[in-house]
Amino acid sequence: MPSATDPPALWIAGAGGVGREALDTALAAGVPVAGFLDDRQHGATFRGLPVRRPADLGPADLGPGTRYLVGIADPAVRQRLSALLDGLGAEPFTLVHPRALIAPDTLLGPGCLVMGGAYVSSSVRLGAHSQVHYNATVGHDTVFGERVTVYPGGNVSGAVLLADGATVGSNAVVLQGRRIGAGAFVGAAAVVTRDVAPGEVVAGSPARPLRRA
Incomplete structure (x- = not known):
């Protein structure tokens, strides 16, 4: 009781x-x-x-x-x-699995979900209601807007900016310093080598635009 x-x-x-x-x-x-x-x-x-x-x-x-x-x-x-x-x-x-690793000087906004096996590196900022799914990684100095999603196995490198509502698909890779615009979607297993415009859907290696979301 x-x-x-x-x-x-x-x-x-x-x-x-x-x-x-x-x-x-x-x-x-x-x-x-x-x-x-x-x-x-x-x-x-x-x-x-x-x-x-x-x-x-x-x-x-x-x-x-x-x-x-x-x-x-x-x-x-x-x-x-x-x-x-x-x-x-x-x-x-904000809910964090005990098998997730959150490095020092990292801030998680309200309503975030970090699943088991995830690694969120140093000096990262996760905006409100963002999600880092199991076995995904987020590199140093990366900044999430609100409601950002990184699906299982996604690899976001250091100093990346993901704007509000951006999504990184399963096993996708976003290279260091890239910018992912608001509402953009990175398809599964894509490799992002260039910035992604707001609302854009990209796929492939290297990732190329498919359509506007």
Whole structure:
């Protein structure tokens, strides 16, 4: 039975793959989880936890210090849900797997998710609601805007700038000093040797534009 001194349980927004991986991260880190928030799957139960609509949360659920993490890969959906939950009075919570390595002088913004096996190097700045998935690496002096995603095995070299909503696909490589524009998407296994314009989708080695996102 939780005591009055226990921290509030965490709500995970999104009951899909990333949401369940966020649950794995929370369990490994010893963070209690209240349940999932998902409009499409509300009423279900996953691994013994209820799935509810975000809009159905009431005062009894949103007591002082109620915490949430958006476990959804899509940056636009992450933005919408974080704004909704902020408006309901919940607080974004940063969740780091105990097998992730966060180097000194690195700052993680509110609502970030760092999964097992990830390495975030020295003097890195992760913006709010960013995600570094399992076995991904982020090099020194790199700066993330908000809602940036690095998928499993992605390798972001040092001094890279990833603007708001940028995504680096699985096993992709972004070379040192590159700039990835807002909303840009780097495809799986791509090698980015030049800056990527906002909204651009790139793929291949070296990465070349496919279309605008």
